[in-house]
Amino acid sequence: MNTTTSPALSVLDLVPVRAGQSSAQAVSASLDLAARADDLGFRRYWFAEHHNMPAVASTTPPVLAAAAAARTSRIRVGSGGVMLPNHAPLVVAEQFAALEAIAPGRIDLGIGRAPGSDPVITQLLRKTGTTSDVDRFPDHIRDILGLVSPEGSQVRLVSRPGAATGEPYAVHATPAATSTPDVWLLGSSDYSAALAAAFGLPYVFANHFSGEGLAxxxxxxxxxxxxxxxxxxxxTFVTANVVAAPTEAEAEARMLPQARMMARLRGGRPLVALETVEQAAESEAHDRLATAMLDGLRARWFVGAGDDVRSRLASFAGQYGVDEVMVSPVAAPHDAEPLDAAPGRVQTLELLVG
Known part of the structure; x- marks a missing residue:
């Protein structure tokens, strides 16, 4: 399958936290980025769910999506994604039904089944009985689809005072929905692809996290x-890590801190806040943490001057027959750049649209 036109572009945001930056400053920078993406014509802006990571402040996608919806007027906002085994399906349905009421026609509920953290945090998140049963993931997807619909869902009661066992009980995520969020399944495996196909739902392959098995x-x-x-x-569409800058050298420099963080994560080293460009360059000179990974990352990431990255993204979309690419802008900051802004990430988005 092939396409010759430029793909629509969207944004996946993990709300990166740099060294010396507060969560408040990181969130402020991301909300500014969402507003700029809206101005530039990006199709959607999603927040990821990760927990207990020094360099990631995107722990609660619905909260961040609500803030982004308030700062934007056109772009779709949502989750990329909610890690459903961490949450009760009814709570997720209520959160996104409320978001749909706040910004009708602009809400996406992207759902995944990965933990989004380490085993200790996963244990803390999944203390609510069968909600944490990953084997029931398809049932919980089905529950959410019913709950967010205007018709609601019919639950069969096990027991209720004055009611017969098995009596249907109507449940609605919001009292009077007039529209519903678009539900997407996310994943990086055959399982998620097959499940999305079986449910007849749109599907996103998490290429930014793992490029293996995409085709x-x-x-x-x-x-x-x-x-x-x-x-x-x-x-369907795919995600990609992207750094665009006026020159290839600057793009490579802004990529290095994120590459070093990925090397730490995959090498089992202690995680730290995102390094600045200068900190990463100095650290790499003494501790070749990312060297073994850099060639592999360059092959899968889109890093370079704006024109080159735009062209490569178009070719990538054509190769896999998609009309949309969701970019994770991973350009790191310089020491001198303000703590409450993300000039490198803004620059990436601006250069992608030309």
């Missing part, structure tokens, strides 16, 4: 797709 997952999704009331034909 197979998309083919599996498209060939097994079953039309549903939600979608009549396969709909």
């Amino acid at each position: 197979r997952a998309l083919d599996l999704y498209r060939t097994q797709f079953t039309p549903s009331e939600h979608l009549d034909a396969p709909r």
Whole structure:
């Protein structure tokens, strides 16, 4: 499958926290970035869910999406994604039904089943009985689809005073919905692709996290797709880590801190706040933490001058037959740049639209 037109662009934000920066400053910078993405014509702006990470402040996608919705007027906002085993389906449905009431027609509920953290934090998040049963993930997706709909969901009661066992009980995520959030399934495996196809839901492959198996997952999704009331034909896009700058040298410099953080994560080293460009350069000179990974990252990430990155993203979209790419702008800051802004990330978005 191929396309010759430039893909629509969207943004995935982990709300990076640099050394010396507060969470408040990091969130402020991300909300400014969301507003700029809205001005530039990006299609959607999603927040990830990660926990207990020194360099990531995106722990609660619905809260951040609400703040972004208030700062924007056109762009779709949502989650990329809510890690459903960490939460009760009804709570997720209520949160995103409320978001849809705040910004009708602009809300995306992206759902994944990964933990989003280490085993200790996962244990703390999943203390609520069967909600934490990953094997029931398909059931919980089905529950959410019903709960956010205007018709609501019919729950079969186990027991209730004065009611017969098995009596249906109507549950609505919000009292009087007039529209619903778009539900997307996220993943980086055959499982997520097959499940999205079976449910007839749109699907996003998390290429920014793992580029392995991309072609197979998309083919599996498209060939097994079953039309549903939600979608009549396969709909999918992919994510990508991106750094665009006026020169390739600057882009490479702004990429290094994120590359070193990924090396720490995958090497099992203690995580730290995101280094600045200058800190990363100095650290790399003494501790070649990321060297073994850099070539691999360069092959999968899109790093370079604006024109080159735009061209490569268009080719990437054409190769996999998608009309949209969601970029994770991973350009790190310089020491001298303000703590409550992200000039490198803003620059990336601006250069991507030309």
